Amino acid sequence: MIQPANRTQSIQEYYFSVKLKEIAQMNMGEVKVLNLGIGDPDMSPSEETWNSLREACFHPKSHGYQSYQGIPALREGFSKWYKTYFNVDLNPANEILPLMGSKEGIMITSLAYLNEGDEVLIPDPSYPTYKSVTNLLGGKIVSYPLSESKNWQPDFVSLEKRDLSKVKIMWINYPHMPTGARATKELLENIVAFGKKHKILIVNDNPYSFILNNEPLSILSIDGAKDCCLELNSLSKSHNMPGWRVGMIGGNPKMLEPILKVKTNMDSGMFYPVQQAAIKALSQDQTWYDSINKVYQKRRELVFQLLDLIKCKPSADQSGMFVWASIPDKYEDCYKLSDEILQKTKVFITPGGIFGDQGKKYIRISLCSSESVFKEAIERIKRN
Structure with a gap:
């Protein structure tokens, strides 16, 4: 067998790549996993952006x-x-x-x-x-x-x-x-x-x-x-x-x-x-960003409710499309909490440790899901 370059030994498969395989297996069951982990924007680009793409496709x-x-x-x-x-x-x-x-x-x-x-x-x-x-x-x-x-x-x-x-x-x-x-x-x-x-x-x-x-x-x-x-x-x-x-x-x-x-x-x-x-x-003006942030703000409020249920405390004054929060002391690390929630409720939350040792006592939740998904996650956690 032809051996790969030594440099490939210095890295591992990306965490989310591995975790998504596990989630895919779990999704073969009746109840699907609610993935609150990856920052993949679910909202669409502006209508003008789409129109520009379509028109440019016919440029010679x-x-x-x-x-x-x-x-x-x-x-x-x-x-x-x-x-x-x-x-x-x-x-x-x-x-x-x-x-x-x-x-x-x-x-x-x-x-x-x-x-x-x-x-x-x-x-x-x-x-x-x-x-x-x-x-x-x-x-x-x-x-x-x-x-x-x-x-x-x-x-x-x-x-x-x-x-x-x-x-x-x-x-x-x-x-x-x-x-x-x-x-x-x-x-x-x-x-x-x-x-x-x-x-x-x-x-x-x-x-x-x-x-x-x-x-x-x-x-x-x-x-x-x-x-x-x-x-x-x-x-x-x-x-x-x-x-x-x-x-x-x-x-x-x-x-x-x-x-x-x-x-x-x-x-x-x-x-x-x-x-x-x-x-x-x-070329979008400020109203574009305001419209997007209005949606993210509502989602973040739901995430705060979810975090309160699992006794996690969000860091103050944060921005971006994630919410970062410290975990309760009773958990050895973030992986224990993340895996426990995934197995009990089929809700996936990112363990902060994948971002470095300083993140082992934190979790991260993406805001890139609809309000209905967050509400369903909250209900699942309440039931468990």
């Missing part, structure tokens, strides 16, 4: 190869979006690189900057892909713990005591996933200063700014940020377009050059109608 060159940098109008759309909502000026000619989702950006940014043995600062808890990509590329993970007592922000006093000489990249993402903690301008200023001082590339993964959050912030709005920072963004969450695979990375043109070099060797451009639809999505 829609089927052909596209530019690696996206069509100029898409970069202009991202530029206007950043100016309108983040008050950030990004030159559409060379400071914006459209991506097939921000997950692609995590990989190609790492490919562009990491050498084997380079160290990467990764928050704990955080999106698991930061770790898996670092492992795949032979980088060394250096976790920095976040805690609820510090509002899930980095402890710079502790970080400054470390040997940072081999650190190449620091991943951050605010509003934070999975905890929903918001950034402040002061926090972003401290992160920029830290990156400049230690010559570390700071990458802010920023897809949740518009979900239950009235003050979107970009790290690129901070003075001097373009000297050491890049920012990923995506239409997956903000515009209900996860399967469309549209994102971007913005920042200093010189810092984007190696990323573009990698990208040109990995794909052949984004489908033209999707680009046109993304332009229309980006």
